[in-house]
Amino acid sequence: MIHTHQTAPTQFVEANGIRFAYRCFGKTGGVPLVFNQHFTGTMDYWDPAVTDGFASEREVILFNNAGVSSSSGEVPTSFEQMGRNAAAFIKALGLQQVDVLGFSIGGCVAQEIALAEPNLVRRLILLGTGPRSGEGMAGGTPEGNQIFGATYAEPDHLWLSVFFTPSQASQAAGRAFLKRFRLRTKDRDPEVNEKVALAQRAAIAKWAAPRERPYDYLKAIQQPTLVVNGSNDVIIYTMNSFILQQNLPNAQLIIYPGSHHQYPELFVRHASIFLSGAEGREYLSFENGRPFATSGRPSYAKLRN
Amino acid sequence: MIHTHQTAPTQFVEANGIRFAYRCFGKTGGVPLVFNQHFTGTMDYWDPAVTDGFASEREVILFNNAGVSSSSGEVPTSFEQMGRNAAAFIKALGLQQVDVLGFSIGGCVAQEIALAEPNLVRRLILLGTGPRSGEGMAGGTPEGNQIFGATYAEPDHLWLSVFFTPSQASQAAGRAFLKRFRLRTKDRDPEVNEKVALAQRAAIAKWAAPRERPYDYLKAIQQPTLVVNGSNDVIIYTMNSFILQQNLPNAQLIIYPGSHHQYPELFVRHASIFLSGAEGREYLSFENGRPFATSGRPSYAKLRN
Numbered sequence: 001m002i003h004t005h006q007t008a009p010t011q012f013v014e015a016n017g018i019r020f021a022y023r024c025f026g027k028t029g030g031v032p033l034v035f036n037q038h039f040t041g042t043m044d045y046w047d048p049a050v051t052d053g054f055a056s057e058r059e060v061i062l063f064n065n066a067g068v069s070s071s072s073g074e075v076p077t078s079f080e081q082m083g084r085n086a087a088a089f090i091k092a093l094g095l096q097q098v099d100v101l102g103f104s105i106g107g108c109v110a111q112e113i114a115l116a117e118p119n120l121v122r123r124l125i126l127l128g129t130g131p132r133s134g135e136g137m138a139g140g141t142p143e144g145n146q147i148f149g150a151t152y153a154e155p156d157h158l159w160l161s162v163f164f165t166p167s168q169a170s171q172a173a174g175r176a177f178l179k180r181f182r183l184r185t186k187d188r189d190p191e192v193n194e195k196v197a198l199a200q201r202a203a204i205a206k207w208a209a210p211r212e213r214p215y216d217y218l219k220a221i222q223q224p225t226l227v228v229n230g231s232n233d234v235i236i237y238t239m240n241s242f243i244l245q246q247n248l249p250n251a252q253l254i255i256y257p258g259s260h261h262q263y264p265e266l267f268v269r270h271a272s273i274f275l276s277g278a279e280g281r282e283y284l285s286f287e288n289g290r291p292f293a294t295s296g297r298p299s300y301a302k303l304r305n
Numbered sequence: 306m307i308h309t310h311q312t313a314p315t316q317f318v319e320a321n322g323i324r325f326a327y328r329c330f331g332k333t334g335g336v337p338l339v340f341n342q343h344f345t346g347t348m349d350y351w352d353p354a355v356t357d358g359f360a361s362e363r364e365v366i367l368f369n370n371a372g373v374s375s376s377s378g379e380v381p382t383s384f385e386q387m388g389r390n391a392a393a394f395i396k397a398l399g400l401q402q403v404d405v406l407g408f409s410i411g412g413c414v415a416q417e418i419a420l421a422e423p424n425l426v427r428r429l430i431l432l433g434t435g436p437r438s439g440e441g442m443a444g445g446t447p448e449g450n451q452i453f454g455a456t457y458a459e460p461d462h463l464w465l466s467v468f469f470t471p472s473q474a475s476q477a478a479g480r481a482f483l484k485r486f487r488l489r490t491k492d493r494d495p496e497v498n499e500k501v502a503l504a505q506r507a508a509i510a511k512w513a514a515p516r517e518r519p520y521d522y523l524k525a526i527q528q529p530t531l532v533v534n535g536s537n538d539v540i541i542y543t544m545n546s547f548i549l550q551q552n553l554p555n556a557q558l559i560i561y562p563g564s565h566h567q568y569p570e571l572f573v574r575h576a577s578i579f580l581s582g583a584e585g586r587e588y589l590s591f592e593n594g595r596p597f598a599t600s601g602r603p604s605y606a607k608l609r610n
Contacts (some may be wrong), residue, residue: 231550231558244546245536245560253536255550255558269578273571 004055006184007050007061010070015092021070021189022063022093026055027034029180031122033041033099033275034061034090036106036113038128039204042069042189047261048180050174053268058275060100062090063072065109069189078206081103083112087120099275102126104236105200108207114221121283124225125271127232128260130240132207133214140204143234156181163261165232171263215247225251226274228267230259309360310353311489313367315375320397321390323592327368327398333358336427338404339366339395339416341411341598343433344509345502347374347494352465352566358573361506363580366403368394370414373501374494378505383511384410388417392425404580406430409541410505413512419526429530430576433538433565436552437512437544438519439563445509448539459463461486466565478567506519520552531579533572535564 001007003025012019023043024032028279033054035046043062054060065289067075067083085108090098100121104108114121131138140148147161154179164174223250229241238255247252253268256263308311308330317324328348329337340351348367359365366468371430372380381387393405405426407415412434419426435442436589445453452466461483469479530553534546543560550558559575561568 213333231556238551242560246543250562252562253558253560255547256554257557266578270575271576 003052010043010189011218012185013087013089013092016066016073018066018071018073018085018088020063020066020089020092022061022089024059025051026058026060026063028106030272031097031275032059032061032095033097033101033125034063034086036065036086036100036102036109037062037068037106038106039200040192041106042192044184044189045181047177047264048183049177049264050268053152053265054272057272058099061093064189065089067199069192075196075203077199077202079108079112079203080116080228082109082203083116086113089118090120091238095249096120097122099123099129100123101271102129102270105204108203111218111221114223115217117134118220118222121223123222124221125274126227126244128229128236128241130236130245131215131218133211134208134240136237136242137170137208137240138210139208139230141234142235161260162235165230165258166251167258171252171257173259177261177264215243218244218247219249221248222250223290224274226271227253228255228260230256230261230270232258266279307332310351310356311437315492315494316350318394318397320393321371321378323371323376323378323390323393325368325371325394325397327366329366329395330356331363331365333364335363336402336404336580337364337366337400338406338430339368339391339403341370341391341407341414342367342373343409343411344505345497346411347497349489349494350486352482353488353571354482355573356421356544358570359577362577363404365399366398369494370394372504374497380508382504382507384413384417384508387414387508388421391418392422395425401425403429404428406576407434408432409434410509410515413497415510416523416526418432419528420522423525423527428529428580429526429528430579431530431532431546433534433546434549435541436520436523436549438482438516439513439545440510440547441542442513443515444513446539446542449541452487452539456477466516467540470535470563471562475563475567478564482566518539520548523549523552527555529579531576532556533560533565533576535561535566537563537574538566 005025008023008025010021010023012021021043035051037045042064051060064071064074065082076085090135097120100113102108110124110126114124134191146160152158159178160171160174163177164170199303227241227244229238241253241255243250251292252274260267260295310330313328313330315326315328317326324347340356342348342350351367356365356367369376370387371378378585381390402425405415405418415429415431418428421437426452452463457463464483465476465479468482469475532546532549534543536543537543546558546560550556557579
């Protein structure tokens with residue numbers, strides 16, 4: 001039987017004293033793509049249009065990191081430790097090299113995996129995320145705090161505000177996403193509890209804290225990286241995706257109008273071009289050569305009128 | 306005979322009292338793609354890997370705007386007037402709708418075409434360009450002024466510094482570009498004279514001058530737009546591509562590591578996805594819905610350490 005997002009059984013593997021829950025599906029034989037999930041999300045929270053989209057060309061691995069939902073253990077209070085747990089999980093599967101995708105706080109974890117285990121990671125996809133000390137990340141954005149603090153008729157309607165913009169087109173795409181999101185009915189992950197949210201918030205606070213030369217660490221991430229966002233991300237400001245691209249040695253940036261969730265097929269197509277061999281090889285030979293000239297450095301005071 | 310970048314004959318058409326030189330090649334029957342050239346460039350300055358790349362799927366139209374090289378008339382001292390001349394040229398070909406690509410100052414002209422003749426333009430590709438009053442555009446960047454002011458062993462080596470970064474990979478891509486660039490030996494365009502450069506500089510000065518709420522005019526460009534640049538454009542700072550994307554109502558941004566000229570095949574692939582029907586239709590239904598929240602507006606002071 002060929003498994004999909006909806007049918008792939010939840011499996012378990014032990015590493016670092018943690019029993020990790022995971023699901024695998026898609027075309028085997030190449031470099032698998034490991035997905036790192038957003039704040040309070042489980043394996044069920046990925047968009048099947050994205051996961052099954054990738055699965056037609058490569059093996060997709062979803063998992064819950066330590067302490068999240070069906071995985072045992074405690075959620076660490078740093079992305080660094082979450083990255084180490086994720087790397088232990090990947091190695092416990094017997095894998096020597098993977099591509100890593102991280103969304104939102106999963107993108108912070110993905111960066112930490114690449115830093116801790118550079119040889120384990122071939123390419124990186126950073127989706128709707130930001131760098132350490134990113135713009136508006138400390139304490140969360142006012143918009144994000146309002147959205148996460150509100151109550152919703154159906155709990156999962158929260159994601160219509162988190163993932164999509166208020167435009168008619170974006171909300172229509174959001175309702176289609178929620179339908180796909182609810183399609184898996186058997187073997188769903190248990191929802192996370194408040195303890196998970198608290199630990200993840202503590203990790204965000206550490207990551208977001210102001211520090212000297214906060215973006216220097218990005219120079220150590222040598223992997224070809226694709227940075228993706230929508231134009232109006234109010235949870236982690238879109239500016240942070242531009243900052244990632246400008247400071248990573250070898251990164252491509254794609255920003256979609258509105259929310260990137262509106263374009264699952266287009267995103268999969270762009271990301272597949274990035275991950276696949278032909279054009280991908282160009283990235284490998286690249287160095288982000290010219291240092292940003294201090295003399296000509298523009299001010300960024302007036303991005304908008 | 307099927308024509309290519311190298312073999313397409315230079316043809317002429319009259320409009321606005323100007324005899325426009327142009328070349329057409331590629332697959333006919335769809336919406337043609339009209340190319341608007343950079344500072345002091347002629348039709349010969351396009352990368353054949355790009356023009357022939359597009360030509361496999363669509364009709365490509367190169368032309369010299371008024372007063373440039375083989376076209377008659379005077380170069381106007383505003384992009385607005387260059388845009389009107391370009392629109393007159395397009396209509397003189399009997400075309401009712403085209404896609405418009407503009408590179409560098411050609412991107413300024415492309416914006417003016419869309420503003421002056423919104424019904425003439427289906428989609429827009431803005432390559433290595435910026436908005437009115439863009440960052441570092443007034444008086445040119447220090448790096449750009451140094452590069453354009455220097456002398457070179459071969460005159461066309463200038464473009465190795467303008468189009469490519471100093472990295473080994475980028476310079477190798479630059480040398481390959483120069484080889485392609487020199488391949489057309491018959492029926493080449495005459496080089497432009499100093500008068501052309503002066504008039505184009507005057508147009509840049511008007512465009513770049515500081516003004517109140519400089520980006521408001523972008524709201525009037527409703528066409529689906531693809532904005533593309535390299536990560537370290539020192540002629541028109543890369544930040545300007547991000548500003549375009551953030552202020553255009555319906556724009557996608559792609560930034561490549563280094564210079565976008567390093568990736569002609571990848572650029573053609575991305576731009577073809579954008580121009581072609583399937584995914585393209587998504588853009589048409591989009592509104593850049595959520596206004597940028599003033600409360601959460603980040604400061605852009607620290608893009609780099």
